Amino acid sequence: MRTSESPTRQRRIRREEGSSRGHVRPLGRADSAPDAVKPDEPAPLRRMKPRAQAWASGTTPARVTQRQRQSRRARAQTMTATAPRRRVNVWQVFSWRTVSGMLVIGLGIVLYLFLTVDAFYISAVAIGGEKYLTREEIFRYSDIARRHIFWIDPADVEARLKAVPNIADASVLVGWPPDMVQIIVTEREPALVWEQGVRVWVDVNGIVMRQREDQPDLLRVVNQNAENPIGVGERIPQTMVEGALFLKKRHPNIEVLLYDTVKGLGYHDGRGWTVWFGSGDDMETKLLVYNQLAAEITGKLQAGEIVMSDPDRPYYTVLWVEGQ
DSSP states (O other): OOOOOOHHHHHHHHHHHGGGSOOEEEOOTTTSOTTTSOTTSOOOEEEOOOHHHHSOTTOOHHHHHHHHHHHHHHHHHHHHHHSOOOOOOHHHHSOHHHHHHHHHHHHHHHHHHHHHOGGGBOSOOEEEOOSSSOHHHHHHHHTOTTOBGGGOOHHHHHHHHHTSTTEEEEEEEEOOSSSOEEEEEEEOOOOEEEEESEEEEEOTTOBEEEOOSOOTTSEEEEESSOSSOOOTTOBOOHHHHHHHHHHHHHOTTOOEEEEETTTEEEEEOTTSOEEEEETSTTHHHHHHHHHHHHHHHTTTEEEEEEEOSSTTSOEEEEEEETTO
16 A cells, blocks of 8 residues: 655656656546545556557658648649639739720720821712712812811811802712712703803803803803903892793794893894893783784884883884885
8 A cells, every 4th residue: 555645746756757758647536446545545646658659550740740731632632623613804804904004005096097097088089960060170179188087077068069159059978988978969950051251051040150061952141231251150130040031931943132231131033123121020921012012013113122121111112114
């Protein structure tokens, strides 16, 4: 039987016995014999095996750690191989500043090309509707040669073309190469030929145009006492044009009409006199009165001129009276 020892003595003994890398623990009640220790005595001590002897044969802590690392690597590789691949979004890779910078650079390059490439400068246009004018003349009147497509205003081009006396209407379309500019014109039709120093065309509205070609079937109006030649772009009173066309319609054999700044329109009658109808308005009434007057004087006298400017007060000059 062991003798009783002080607690300090017991702890010193345990430290000395555990110096061989073993651990000492007190025996519990389950490990001791029923009658080995009395209740008032301290629990007996039991020597434990050293830690190096607790591992299985051929196993060390370093190998266990290495195997654990290899197992973790194998599990990670298995998860990587079986996991679905994640698609990379390009817009997430680049920041918004990078994308904005690339857009600015791209737009700058496009703008530079637009302003410098010759393909965007007007050298030719598509023209339609021409009849008397040539395409070269219409292109010259448009005044868009060697201009950039960005600086072309269709409304301005249409206004310049409509200012040409021969052009009644114009439509301008601006697009992309090859037909960047398309021009459609409607030319004025000549109604008669006006002779006043030069020969010009006059349309139904009285607009004076350059004569483009000779048309023998057009009615000619000759201004006898004009001091200055008439210019392209001037206007003849519309009533004068309408009156001349009315006379031509009533007397298709008339080829030339006369014009006097005071007496108006007139023509040489085959009965030997000249009749004047004034400004050209109310031509139907004037012509009716003239026919009645001509029937009255025919065979009685020879008139020199008959003036019908006022159908209520016509007058005539007498060259001679028959039988005298």
